[in-house]
Amino acid sequence: MSAAPIYDRVALIGLGLIASSMFWAMKRHGLAGEVTGFARSEATRATAREIGLCDRVCDSAAEAVEGADLVVLCVPVGAMGAVAAEIAPALKPGATVSDVGSVKKAVIESVGPHLPEGVHFVPAHPLAGTEHSGPTSGFAELFENRWSLIVPVEGSDREAVARVEALWQGMGALTDEMDAEHHDLVLAVTSHAPHLIAYTMVGVADDLRRVTDSEVIKYSAAGFRDFTRIAASDPTMWRDVFLTNKEATLEVLGRFTEELFALQRAIRTGDGDHLFDYFTRTRAIRRGIIEAGQDTDAPDFGRVKKG
Numbered sequence: 001m002s003a004a005p006i007y008d009r010v011a012l013i014g015l016g017l018i019a020s021s022m023f024w025a026m027k028r029h030g031l032a033g034e035v036t037g038f039a040r041s042e043a044t045r046a047t048a049r050e051i052g053l054c055d056r057v058c059d060s061a062a063e064a065v066e067g068a069d070l071v072v073l074c075v076p077v078g079a080m081g082a083v084a085a086e087i088a089p090a091l092k093p094g095a096t097v098s099d100v101g102s103v104k105k106a107v108i109e110s111v112g113p114h115l116p117e118g119v120h121f122v123p124a125h126p127l128a129g130t131e132h133s134g135p136t137s138g139f140a141e142l143f144e145n146r147w148s149l150i151v152p153v154e155g156s157d158r159e160a161v162a163r164v165e166a167l168w169q170g171m172g173a174l175t176d177e178m179d180a181e182h183h184d185l186v187l188a189v190t191s192h193a194p195h196l197i198a199y200t201m202v203g204v205a206d207d208l209r210r211v212t213d214s215e216v217i218k219y220s221a222a223g224f225r226d227f228t229r230i231a232a233s234d235p236t237m238w239r240d241v242f243l244t245n246k247e248a249t250l251e252v253l254g255r256f257t258e259e260l261f262a263l264q265r266a267i268r269t270g271d272g273d274h275l276f277d278y279f280t281r282t283r284a285i286r287r288g289i290i291e292a293g294q295d296t297d298a299p300d301f302g303r304v305k306k307g
């Protein structure tokens, strides 16, 4: 059953994985009236028109946002500021601008100053995605049972925040609010550093393959396959994530290398106790996640009693 629309007019800027998934999800659940869209490349706009992505694909960002109640910036984080500057004069007074960027502090700093008074800014970040990108990669179920973090800025209008939150919930997401600094540190641990580790590991394996002519990639087991999937993610998007979440990522990577060196030393010196204790501790973390009912992939997610 469709809910009442939360917004009469929504504009999506940047028509890739996240924007296309939002479009299909909003339409499936009846959350938006007319949805307009704009992407920088002519080819992307042509594909969007062909597959019916957006009710109207516009040839400029300003045209797309004209009259929109909600504008969602779905471009790589390094492009958010320039897009905000471009759309600012065309925004409807009282409209809400949101974004889906993987980094929040840098986006708030680059977008915020461009927005005119009377326009609400409600940054958000869906913790859902795939290694695929572009207008044909989206699907309506992407956000189901996934977290979407809402990151209000100072003085954010509570009503505007509540509507953005309701939109994500309408698309099947679980929502929580967080401040930008905390968000960037949490994401550096849970997403950004792991992506960098996957990129490195796949690069190392590729180098080894060249050197030894062995078949490390062909016969890779499940863990490494996941690394190759993650390392296939969009290079522009991830370059921007690391350049804009520099501080938190470097902090996490510093700690990571220290631990890695300690494990490396334990292997070299044959310190089995160190390895065993470390792996015992990490195994308990995974079990703790499951027992606390925090595994969103579990079939009984949300029904396990929190102890």
Ligand SMILES: NC(=O)C1=CN([C@@H]2O[C@H](COP(=O)(O)OP(=O)(O)OC[C@H]3O[C@@H](n4cnc5c(N)ncnc54)[C@H](O)[C@@H]3O)[C@@H](O)[C@H]2O)C=CC1
Pocket (backbone or CB within 6 Å): 013, 014, 015, 016, 017, 018, 019, 038, 039, 040, 041, 044, 074, 075, 076, 077, 079, 082, 083, 100, 101, 102, 103, 125, 126, 127, 128, 129, 130, 131, 132, 133, 134, 135, 234, 237, 241
């Ligand atoms: N891919 C993922 O798994 C996730 C991505 N995000 C965030 O969502 C945002 C979008 O990511 P995706 O949809 O995956 O990217 P994508 O690469 O699939 O799509 C990005 C779109 O933005 C357009 N674009 C790039 N620069 C532009 C500009 N200056 N003006 C107008 N359009 C421009 C591209 O042509 C493309 O249509 C990024 O900020 C990313 O950090 C958030 C959660 C998950």
Ligand SMILES: O=C(O)C(=O)Cc1ccc(O)cc1
Pocket (backbone or CB within 6 Å): 101, 102, 126, 127, 128, 129, 130, 131, 191, 230
């Ligand atoms: O595909 C995966 O494993 C992801 O980790 C998707 C993802 C990528 C970037 C985000 O900011 C949030 C989610």
